[in-house]
Amino acid sequence: MAESDPRFQRFADFLARSGLKTTRQRERIVHAFFAAGRHLSAEELYNRIQTQDPGIGLVTVYRTLKLLRQAGLATERQFGEAYTRFDPNPADWPHDHLICKRCGKIQEFEDAGLHSLREKIARSLGFTVTEHKLELYGFCRDCARLGKGRAARTA
Amino acid sequence: MAESDPRFQRFADFLARSGLKTTRQRERIVHAFFAAGRHLSAEELYNRIQTQDPGIGLVTVYRTLKLLRQAGLATERQFGEAYTRFDPNPADWPHDHLICKRCGKIQEFEDAGLHSLREKIARSLGFTVTEHKLELYGFCRDCARLGKGRAARTA
DNA sequence: GTGGAAATTGACAGTCATTTTCAATTAGGA
DNA sequence: TCCTAATTGAAAATGACTGTCAATTTCCAC
Ligand SMILES: [Mn+2]
Ligand SMILES: [Mn+2]
Ligand SMILES: [Zn+2]
Ligand SMILES: [Zn+2]
Numbered sequence: 001m002a003e004s005d006p007r008f009q010r011f012a013d014f015l016a017r018s019g020l021k022t023t024r025q026r027e028r029i030v031h032a033f034f035a036a037g038r039h040l041s042a043e044e045l046y047n048r049i050q051t052q053d054p055g056i057g058l059v060t061v062y063r064t065l066k067l068l069r070q071a072g073l074a075t076e077r078q079f080g081e082a083y084t085r086f087d088p089n090p091a092d093w094p095h096d097h098l099i100c101k102r103c104g105k106i107q108e109f110e111d112a113g114l115h116s117l118r119e120k121i122a123r124s125l126g127f128t129v130t131e132h133k134l135e136l137y138g139f140c141r142d143c144a145r146l147g148k149g150r151a152a153r154t155a
Numbered sequence: 156m157a158e159s160d161p162r163f164q165r166f167a168d169f170l171a172r173s174g175l176k177t178t179r180q181r182e183r184i185v186h187a188f189f190a191a192g193r194h195l196s197a198e199e200l201y202n203r204i205q206t207q208d209p210g211i212g213l214v215t216v217y218r219t220l221k222l223l224r225q226a227g228l229a230t231e232r233q234f235g236e237a238y239t240r241f242d243p244n245p246a247d248w249p250h251d252h253l254i255c256k257r258c259g260k261i262q263e264f265e266d267a268g269l270h271s272l273r274e275k276i277a278r279s280l281g282f283t284v285t286e287h288k289l290e291l292y293g294f295c296r297d298c299a300r301l302g303k304g305r306a307a308r309t310a
Numbered sequence: 311g312t313g314g315a316a317a318t319t320g321a322c323a324g325t326c327a328t329t330t331t332c333a334a335t336t337a338g339g340a
Numbered sequence: 341t342c343c344t345a346a347t348t349g350a351a352a353a354t355g356a357c358t359g360t361c362a363a364t365t366t367c368c369a370c
Contacts (some may be wrong), residue, residue, distance in 0.1 A: 021337050021346055042328080057349045062328065078233055083327060098282045111276050114269075118291060121266050126296035127253045133235075134289045136273060141281030176317055176366050197357085212320040217357070238356060 007034055007073055007090075014071035025056050029064040039077060039085040039106050079106070079135065096134040102143035162189055162228055162245075169226035180211050184219040194232060194240040194261050234261070234290065251289040257298035 011030055015022055032049050033040065040048075046061045065086050068074035072091040076084050079099055089095065089108075094115070098107040114134075122129045138144075166185055170177055187204050188195065195203075201216045220241050223229035230242040234254055244250065244263070249270070253262040269289075277284045293299075 019346085023337075023347065025348075055349090059329085059349060060347085063347090078235075080233075098277060098280060098284075100282070101285070107280060107282070109276065109280060111272075114272055114276060117266075117269055117272060118289075121264060121269060122253060122291050122293065125253060125262055125264060126299075127255070127262065127291065127293050128299045129253075129291045129293040130256070131292040132290065133292070134273075135287065136277050136282065136284045137286040137288075138277065138282050138284040144281075144283045174317085178318065178366075180319070210320090214320060214358085215318085218318090 005034060011068065011071055011073060014067070014073075018070075020067070025060050026064050026067070028053055028056060029061055030068065033065070033068065033074070033086070034088055037088060039079070039087050041081075041083045041085050043083065045086070080137070094132070096136070098136045098138070098140075100140040100143050101137055102139055102146075105140050105143075107140070160189060166223065166226055166228060169222070169228075173225075175222070180215050181219050181222070183208055183211060184216055185223065188220070188223065188229070188241070189243055192243060194234070194242055196236075196238045196240050198238065200241070235292070249287070251291070253291045253293070253295075255295040255298050256292055257294055257301075260295050260298075262295070 008030070012022065014020075015026075028049055029045070033045055036045065036048065042058065042062050042065055045065070046056075046058045049056050049061070065074060068086070069076060069091075073088075075087040075089070075091050077087050077097070079085055079097070093110075095108050095110045096114070098109065099105075100107075118132060119129060163185070167177065169175075170181075183204060184200070188200055191200065191203065197213065197217050197220055200220070201211075201213045204211050204216070220229060223241070224231060224246075227246040228243075230244070230246050232240045232242050232252070234240055234252070248265070250263050250265045251269070253264065254260075255262075273287060274284060
């Protein structure tokens with residue numbers, strides 16, 4: 001998360017390349033997004049920024065997240081909630097997610113064997129895969145111990 | 156899709172068991188849903204019914220689909236669109252989907268090896284999995300031939 | 311078969327995340 | 341510094357879905 005994070009430069013380059021401008025709002029939003037380092041919703045990110053810069057609107061947060069997506073610096077994710085979450089990992093890191101239904105923890109993982117098996121299955125069905133989405137829902141170690149399989153509301 | 160489809164009986168049983176009533180609207184909606192045999196949205200199903208029975212409201216379609224879900228005869232799916240699609244397969248058939256980004260075709264598949272590998276990975280990370288969702292996006296055989304990798308709008 | 315309580319229906323209004331509109335402000339190259 | 345295109349935020353619009361409610365229908369007890 002240091003200022004040396006290459007993602008800031010990538011975003012600046014993206015803006016320049018696209019004929020867009022660097023603004024105080026965009027800098028704050030992007031910084032807060034990378035600093036959080038979690039899968040945040042637009043509103044969650046907005047709330048974090050509000051505490052330090054009440055002058056930034058939710059609409060601008062939405063617009064900046066869209067730019068980050070276009071720059072390949074964020075990915076939209078749907079984890080079965082009413083709203084969209086944004087993944088702060090570079091779009092070229094294809095990974096999957098484990099979501100705890102009790103505490104809401106989201107664990108990321110990458111598995112080459114899983115990836116190649118998926119490709120093989122798709123190819124055998126005549127499909128050329130460009131994107132994939134795998135989400136496993138259940139209970140993390142801590143919650144499985146407590147809940148003993150009981151489904152609980154999201155924390 | 157014949158009238159002997161055991162799903163009609165399962166739904167009737169569900170209604171009886173729950174103290175609910177069999178109505179003309181529910182019969183039409185359920186029949187149209189099973190007859191379509193595709194992953195329809197509530198509105199698509201509503202439109203199909205409209206052509207033959209304009210007296211059925213979209214609200215009732217939503218409510219009946221909810222009952223089908225409770226009966227284990229439909230599953231809600233999010234394929235990256237703005238709306239929910241409903242899967243007419245029994246809820247106890249865990250399967251995955253390949254979605255063509257050009258023609259919209261949705262191909263279902265089931266792979267035991269993929270399933271067990273996912274379980275193994277989740278377990279190694281301390282997770283107990285209760286549900287999973289895998290979607291592979293790309294191009295079907297026909298569309299890959301035509302589009303040559305060009306992403307196009309959904310047909 | 312009827313009566314009547316409980317379930318159902320559909321029009322309409324409400325909700326909620328996200329997008330569009332638009333007048334005022336700002337960035338940044340000439 | 342000037343000027344114009346980009347940007348912003350408030351408010352209104354959107355679109356999928358859910359809640360409300362008076363009128364209607366189902367179906368079981370009689
Ligand atoms: Mn992630
Ligand atoms: Mn399916
Ligand atoms: Zn947990
Ligand atoms: Zn296709």
